[in-house]
Amino acid sequence: DGGITQSPKYLFRKEGQNVTLSCEQNLNHDAMYWYRQDPGQGLRLIYYSQIVNDFQKGDIAEGYSVSREKKESFPLTVTSAQKNPTAFYLCASSTSGGARGFFGPGTRLTVL
Amino acid sequence: KQEVTQIPAALSVPEGENLVLNCSFTDSAIYNLQWFRQDPGKGLTSLLLIQSSQREQTSGRLNASLDKSSGRSTLYIAASQPGDSATYLCAVYPQRDAGGTSYGKLTFGQGTILTVHP
Numbered sequence: 220d221g222g223i224t225q226s227p228k229y230l231f232r233k234e235g236q237n238v239t240l241s242c243e244q245n246l247n248h249d250a251m252y253w254y255r256q257d258p259g260q261g262l263r264l265i266y267y268s269q270i271v272n273d274f275q276k277g278d279i280a281e282g283y284s285v286s287r288e289k290k291e292s293f294p295l296t297v298t299s300a301q302k303n304p305t306a307f308y309l310c311a312s313s314t315s316g317g318a319r320g321f322f323g324p325g326t327r328l329t330v331l
Numbered sequence: 332k333q334e335v336t337q338i339p340a341a342l343s344v345p346e347g348e349n350l351v352l353n354c355s356f357t358d359s360a361i362y363n364l365q366w367f368r369q370d371p372g373k374g375l376t377s378l379l380l381i382q383s384s385q386r387e388q389t390s391g392r393l394n395a396s397l398d399k400s401s402g403r404s405t406l407y408i409a410a411s412q413p414g415d416s417a418t419y420l421c422a423v424y425p426q427r428d429a430g431g432t433s434y435g436k437l438t439f440g441q442g443t444i445l446t447v448h449p
Contacts, residue, residue: 225374252436261335261420261439277436309374311437320365320422320437322375 222246223323225310230328232297232304240295240326242310248321249314251293255279256307256325265308268293297328305330333358337421337440344411344447352406352443354421359399362424365437366395366406369418378419379406383426411447418442 223244232238244251250269254262264277268287282301287293293312297304310323334357344350354364363382367375379388379395381404387396394407408415422437 254437254439259441261441262422262437263439264436267436307372311375319363319377319380321377322367324374325372327372 223310223312223321225308225323225326227326228324230326232328232330234330235299237296237298238328240297240308240310240328242293242295242323243291244293244310244312244321244323245291246312246321247290248312249290250312251287252311252313252320253277253283253285253293253295254309254311256309262309265295304328333361333423333425333438335421335423335438335440337419337443339443340441341444342446344445346411346413346447346449348411348447349407349409350411350445352408352419352421352445354404354406354440356402356404356423356438359402360426361399362426364395364397364404365422365424366393366404367420367422369420369442371418375420408445411445413447413449415447416445418444 226241252267253265256262263279265283266285268274271290274285274287284296308326311320313320336355338353365380366378369375381388381397392409397404420442421440
C-alpha cells in the first residue's frame, strides 16, 4: 500500500537532547512537509521541501532542522534550541503541483 | 497573511441530525481548500478537496461548498452517526506561484470538535 510512515509513534526526550523524527513516503511525491500541532490549535508549518537536496523554512522553523537526501525520506531533528518541543508532529507529502496533501500518522514528542 | 477560522469550536448533537461546519479564510486568493478528519491521537484523513474553480464536492453523506469571493466554506454532514465523532479541520492552499506550484503549504483552521451521541 502506498502511504506515509512516521516513526516512532511516541518519543520522549530529556531537556538538552536532540531527537530525530522519521518520515518516509512511497507515493513518489516530490514535495514533503513537517507540521506541528498543539492542543486547541491548528497545524503550523515547520519546514517543507519541494525536491531532493532543497528545503525551506516554514512559519515556525526555529529550533528545528531537516534534510532531504532521498526523495522518499524527510527526517526532522528537534534540537535543544527548541524551547517548547512537546507537541504532535505530522509529516505530509504532495505532488510537485501541491494540489493535495497526504498525511502520516504522526509522532507525539514529550519532553521530560 | 492568510488566516483560517472555524466555527463552532465544538459541537455536540444527537445521532441522526444534519449539521454544518463553517470555515472562513481572510485571503480569497486560494488554490484549493481541503477538509480533513482527525481522530484523537491520529493523523489526518482527507475528506474532500475543492479546487478553486469548483463550488462544491460530495462524498457519501458529506458535502463541502466553497465561496471564494466571500472567503467561506461549509462542510455539511447528513444523518450524523456516532462514528462521525472527531475533529474536523479545514485547510487552504495558496495560489500557485510563478513556478506553477503552491507547494502544498496548507494554512489550517483550529478545527471543530464534533461529538455525536446515540
